[in-house]
Amino acid sequence: MTEKDIPFSPQEYARRISKTRQAMEQAGIDILFVTDPSNMAWLTAYDGWSFYVHQGVILRKDGDPIWWGRGMDGNGARRTVWMTEDNIRPYPDHFVQSTERHAMQHLGALLAELGGETARIGVEMENYYYSAKAHMTLEATLPRATLVDATGLVNWQRAIKSDEEIGFMRRAARIAETMIDGAIARARPGLRKNELVAAIYNDALTGVGDDWGDYPAIVPMCPSGADASAPHITWNGDQMQYDQCTFFELAGVYRRYHTPFCRTVWLGTPPDEVRHAEEALIEGLEAGLDAARAGNRACDIAEALGAALTKAGIERGARCGYPIGLSYPPDWGERTISLRSEDETVLEPGMTFHFMPGLWMSDWGLEITESILITDEGPAETFCNRPRQLFVKE
Amino acid sequence: MTEKDIPFSPQEYARRISKTRQAMEQAGIDILFVTDPSNMAWLTAYDGWSFYVHQGVILRKDGDPIWWGRGMDGNGARRTVWMTEDNIRPYPDHFVQSTERHAMQHLGALLAELGGETARIGVEMENYYYSAKAHMTLEATLPRATLVDATGLVNWQRAIKSDEEIGFMRRAARIAETMIDGAIARARPGLRKNELVAAIYNDALTGVGDDWGDYPAIVPMCPSGADASAPHITWNGDQMQYDQCTFFELAGVYRRYHTPFCRTVWLGTPPDEVRHAEEALIEGLEAGLDAARAGNRACDIAEALGAALTKAGIERGARCGYPIGLSYPPDWGERTISLRSEDETVLEPGMTFHFMPGLWMSDWGLEITESILITDEGPAETFCNRPRQLFVKE
Numbered sequence: 001m002t003e004k005d006i007p008f009s010p011q012e013y014a015r016r017i018s019k020t021r022q023a024m025e026q027a028g029i030d031i032l033f034v035t036d037p038s039n040m041a042w043l044t045a046y047d048g049w050s051f052y053v054h055q056g057v058i059l060r061k062d063g064d065p066i067w068w069g070r071g072m073d074g075n076g077a078r079r080t081v082w083m084t085e086d087n088i089r090p091y092p093d094h095f096v097q098s099t100e101r102h103a104m105q106h107l108g109a110l111l112a113e114l115g116g117e118t119a120r121i122g123v124e125m126e127n128y129y130y131s132a133k134a135h136m137t138l139e140a141t142l143p144r145a146t147l148v149d150a151t152g153l154v155n156w157q158r159a160i161k162s163d164e165e166i167g168f169m170r171r172a173a174r175i176a177e178t179m180i181d182g183a184i185a186r187a188r189p190g191l192r193k194n195e196l197v198a199a200i201y202n203d204a205l206t207g208v209g210d211d212w213g214d215y216p217a218i219v220p221m222c223p224s225g226a227d228a229s230a231p232h233i234t235w236n237g238d239q240m241q242y243d244q245c246t247f248f249e250l251a252g253v254y255r256r257y258h259t260p261f262c263r264t265v266w267l268g269t270p271p272d273e274v275r276h277a278e279e280a281l282i283e284g285l286e287a288g289l290d291a292a293r294a295g296n297r298a299c300d301i302a303e304a305l306g307a308a309l310t311k312a313g314i315e316r317g318a319r320c321g322y323p324i325g326l327s328y329p330p331d332w333g334e335r336t337i338s339l340r341s342e343d344e345t346v347l348e349p350g351m352t353f354h355f356m357p358g359l360w361m362s363d364w365g366l367e368i369t370e371s372i373l374i375t376d377e378g379p380a381e382t383f384c385n386r387p388r389q390l391f392v393k394e
Numbered sequence: 395m396t397e398k399d400i401p402f403s404p405q406e407y408a409r410r411i412s413k414t415r416q417a418m419e420q421a422g423i424d425i426l427f428v429t430d431p432s433n434m435a436w437l438t439a440y441d442g443w444s445f446y447v448h449q450g451v452i453l454r455k456d457g458d459p460i461w462w463g464r465g466m467d468g469n470g471a472r473r474t475v476w477m478t479e480d481n482i483r484p485y486p487d488h489f490v491q492s493t494e495r496h497a498m499q500h501l502g503a504l505l506a507e508l509g510g511e512t513a514r515i516g517v518e519m520e521n522y523y524y525s526a527k528a529h530m531t532l533e534a535t536l537p538r539a540t541l542v543d544a545t546g547l548v549n550w551q552r553a554i555k556s557d558e559e560i561g562f563m564r565r566a567a568r569i570a571e572t573m574i575d576g577a578i579a580r581a582r583p584g585l586r587k588n589e590l591v592a593a594i595y596n597d598a599l600t601g602v603g604d605d606w607g608d609y610p611a612i613v614p615m616c617p618s619g620a621d622a623s624a625p626h627i628t629w630n631g632d633q634m635q636y637d638q639c640t641f642f643e644l645a646g647v648y649r650r651y652h653t654p655f656c657r658t659v660w661l662g663t664p665p666d667e668v669r670h671a672e673e674a675l676i677e678g679l680e681a682g683l684d685a686a687r688a689g690n691r692a693c694d695i696a697e698a699l700g701a702a703l704t705k706a707g708i709e710r711g712a713r714c715g716y717p718i719g720l721s722y723p724p725d726w727g728e729r730t731i732s733l734r735s736e737d738e739t740v741l742e743p744g745m746t747f748h749f750m751p752g753l754w755m756s757d758w759g760l761e762i763t764e765s766i767l768i769t770d771e772g773p774a775e776t777f778c779n780r781p782r783q784l785f786v787k788e
Contacts, residue, residue, distance in 0.1 A: 005630070047627070047628070048624065048626040048627050048628065049612055049613060049615070049626045049628055049724070050626040051724050052522075052612075052724040052725035052727075071711065071712065072624075072625050072626075072712050072754055073624065073625070073626055075623045075624035075625075075754060076624035076625070076626050076627050078624075079620070079621060079623075079624055079627060080627070092711070093711055093712040093713060093734075094734070094736065096712075096713065096732070097716070097727070097729045097732060098732070099546075100736070102520075123526070125525060125526040125527040125530070126525050126526070126527035126528070127525070128446075128523075128525075129522075129724075130525060130526055131519060131520050131521070131522075131524060131525070131526065132517070132519040132520070132524055132525065132526050132528065132529035132530075133519040133520035133543070133545060134520070134526065135526035135529075136519070136526075149527070151527060152493075192606065193606075194599045194600065194601060194606035194607060195599070195600060197599055198595060198596045198598075198599040198600055199596075201592060201595040201596070201599065202592045202593075202595070202596060204592075205588045205589070205591050205592040205595065205629075206588065206589060206592055207588060207631070210631065211631075212586065212587075212588035212629075212630060212631030213588060214628070215613045215628060218443055218446075219443060219609045221443070226473070227473060229469045229473075230442065230466075230467065230469035230470035230472075230473055231466050231467070231469075231470070232442040232443045232444040232466075232467055232470050233441070233442050233470050233473060233474070234441070234442065234443055234608070234609060235599075235606075236399070236606060237601070237604065237605075237606030317465065317486070317487055318465065318466050318487040318490075319487060319490065322491070329723045329724055330443070330445055330446040330523075330723055330724070331446035333446075333491070335491045338490070338491060338492070340487075340488070342488065342494070360466060360469060
């Protein structure tokens, strides 16, 4: 077996576990069972596309975390996690997508073996891949234990990034810039959208220098014209056309760390309505960046943006951003803070967000966004450095 | 708004809904709530990367299905589903990833409005994206309704493919062949894995002729050497090396229909152990294809394969295949039948499987697989047509 290539220092993982244990203690949790693939990777470095079957990481008050998953993925754990063999606990394959048994029966037995029979066990009830059935089966398997909702418990520990993490996101930002540059340069009437996305993937994965690109937690979006009125329509084989906008909603990814970045191109001459929206959006972005300071709150960013848009007669109705960092499909957000008027979370240095005030109108869309870092003082730093504008190709 | 491009005929959707209603009746379900994105698309043609927030399709005993999802995805529904505007029911954005409210509260109110207050409501407790918390919230919102586990109810209706669907899978197969051809042709010592995957994506998305390629529900896998001992490790920036195997686990995708296809390349001269395994695997594949006949059972395929492998001293321990067709991340299997000894499901014409007997050994891996169609008589037809062998590049 070749040398393991663990992405972060042992100190970084120790810091993460220590923070998580503090949160467990506050929540009165003896054993935490983490299923969100991003949380699993954040704690243990586990990396593999195996989240379509039940798996997780077990964290107790003492000792290293335990990876639990499908037998065939045990080798993947051996090759990616920083823990030793004792802490890799695979289950037999007949538990996989069986109509007779459930993997949570195996997990329940393991948790009992680890002293969890009457413990308070934290489970991520609203995180990805923890199904309703998984929860009911675990409850039935451990009738004397108390299952406690630990949704987002680890996600919240991830909000403030370490210098090592910010370094990864800066690398991802260089990749994101290359992707946007390439997409705008290639955009032309007649280009098929699937070919455009192929070129975007090429830039995404080739990366920058030695920094190879990883897969994004969301595929590249680049809807055109009326499809751009919908934020999550994926590509097809249609050709780009004159007098249409196309937005690029992309992320550069370096070793699972995402730096999302969006820009929009208009082929032809944008109508006044679009130019008007662009102007308001840029004003709102700049006001939001200025409000994105340590000590301010999440809602201050949203309100600074909202004021500029309202003045221009635009009502968005949706949140305008979310925390970013380590992610697996289906989402590259961290699902904790939301940049919206009701969220009063205080911003702290090291927090990272995708400030994402996309405009999806009746038959066009405009996305100009920034991934940002809250700094010790002054306005937020943007990870990417490209003109904040609608790109027009006459 | 431009003309909608619905993938299948109205008759096809009518057939699907009628089959599903029969299954609902058998299960005593008044209203079915479907969250699996593949099931949503299969019933309504909804297509978008929005499954990271709560959404679903509601099917009653009468009337067209109802799309329910996030406000901003309402436009995506308008542009992709075959139903009319009345049947698109978005929820406000403040339900998204909120710590104060849950989207299932909105759904509960909608179901009550639709007459579901005391109904038997089927929910997909073990399908993707239906979280434990979603279930508990829905239960609390509709205290007089009975929530019935409808896991896999729609998935089972998808098992036998229509001619229209098989047509899509044949197109996906042509794309899969191109992807494998390209990967094997490009493989050489010194090639970085991320660049290889970029080229694979290029073939995948460019497609074949007018048939543009869609995104796969699982990213391309191509681990080398000891990494190939683990089935689900994704790429990195390492170079391919002499005296190493690399397997390609890929799917061609045409409008969300997947035809998976795997081959392995060895750079240099494979050791006897690998040649021995290749021989047994091919014998097992051929025996399995011969057993894959209408009237036989799923386990017959697994046992035909197993006999050849056991004779050669190889114990796999994992299932050797699963049904395929329409899929969204994180999995391209249908999660109903499994090709393994305990599954006695009778094979019927029109069923489609990925016959996937991957070998993941201590420090190498070998994947030679076939996507297959059960025909009216005779052995299974393979969707792809490429030599069934280990590819060796000296």
